[in-house]
Amino acid sequence: MTSHDLRSELESLTTEAFRPDLAEIDRLSTLDIARLMNGEDAGVPAAVAARLPQIAAAIDAVAARMSRGGRLVYAGAGTAGRLGVLDASECPPTFNTDPAQVVGLIAGGPQAMVTSVEGAEDSRELARRDLAALGLGPDDTVVGISASGRTPYAIGAVEHARALGALTVGLACNEHSALAAAAEHGIEVVVGPELITGSTRLKAGTAQKLVLNMLSTITMVRLGKTYGNLMVDVRASNDKLRARSRRIVALATGAPEEEIEKALTESGGEVKNAILALLTGVDGPTAARLLEDSGGHLRAALAAAAT
Structure with a gap:
């Protein structure tokens, strides 16, 4: 894809849209900018609520496979990848899961958690290699995460997993995304343009965090990892x-x-x-x-x- 084609594609995405009404926010007071940002964030839960049926269907499918010994694997680049790694890393202390049971893959590997790894998100082959190391089977689930819904690493992960017979979920923040189309379960939480144009660690990141919270937490509830709302599988490590x-x-x-x-x-x-x-x-x-x-x-x- 040429730079012109990529620019045109980005300009068509809701998550990349420019808001002329916010073009002079740098001239506002700090409190006014905070109010604007808070107002933008307030709409995220409603966008998630609009996709609850799709989220619930994905959770039931994930839980069914995990009850047979399958794994939950998140795959994403940048902020999306970091959110997946975060959610995966919280499962062992919260639900006493084996670290290999919920896995977070980020394009570029562990170093990409804190630094940008140039070109990693553009590689479908890198996603295939990362997943190949896990030896995926039909009881496993791969959740591709991408705000734009076009990230090659996330799409490549879902395509590879689906070809192997694993369950696939595509989590994006734009409608009609390639990621959702590639997955068995597409979840598109459309939060609209960001306060800072294209900074999808903001509303899109918040939406992804909320959905990942649901995917892992409710799956664990279905697996008997709680008693009521009590964390009865908590690992007492401190x-x-x-x-x-x-x-x-x-x-x-x-x-x-x-x-x-x-x-x-x-x-x-x-x-x-x-x-x-x-x-x-x-x-x-x-x-x-x-x-x-x-x-x-x-x-x-x-x-x-x-x-």
């Missing part, structure tokens, strides 16, 4: 999370502190096991067996213990 584990057990059981400490100690810090033992009176090994038989779903294990 003092704050150990305190949170105790609080979660307390909220779920109402048990006194000494019983909570005893149950967590006997379960090796596993919150689900401690809750199950406290609510049903079963011992540690029985709690572990019931949870294993129930696929890790605490509600199902509680029902099994009651029979």
Whole structure:
């Protein structure tokens, strides 16, 4: 594609549109610019809301595959890639997932998290190589993320994954995007032109973050990683999370502190096991067996213990 063709393509994208009414924002007071920016951001949740049916359908498909041992893989460049890596990196401490279960790929590799890697986003072949290292299968899901919906790295990732029989999701912020068209599940959250022309780390980035929050969080809810709205699979890797584990057990059981400490100690810090033992009176090994038989779903294990 020539530079002229690329310029014409960018000029046709909503996310790249120029707002003449904002052409002199640099002459406004800081407070007025903040008000403008806040007003722009306020419309993002509504744009996400307009795509909730598509988001929910994608989540159900992802959860079905992950319940069979599949992985969730995000692939993007620049801000989109960083958001995918961020969401993936939050899953192990929040839901006690294996680091290989939710993976974030960014064009250019880990160094692209903090510096721009020239040309990386333009390479479909780079996306294919990055995914080849994972050995994708039909139970895996690849989510291509791109504000413009035209980023070759994201499109290449989705095309390669789909050819291998994996589930594919295309998350973009423009309608009629090549990324959404390439994916089995297209999600186009149209937030409109940015306050700073073409700076898609703003509204588009916020929209992508909200959708990725939903994809990972609700998938984990479907997989039994929560009990109600409690993070019962939290990994207690520091003092704050150990305190949170105790609080979660307390909220779920109402048990006194000494019983909570005893149950967590006997379960090796596993919150689900401690809750199950406290609510049903079963011992540690029985709690572990019931949870294993129930696929890790605490509600199902509680029902099994009651029979």
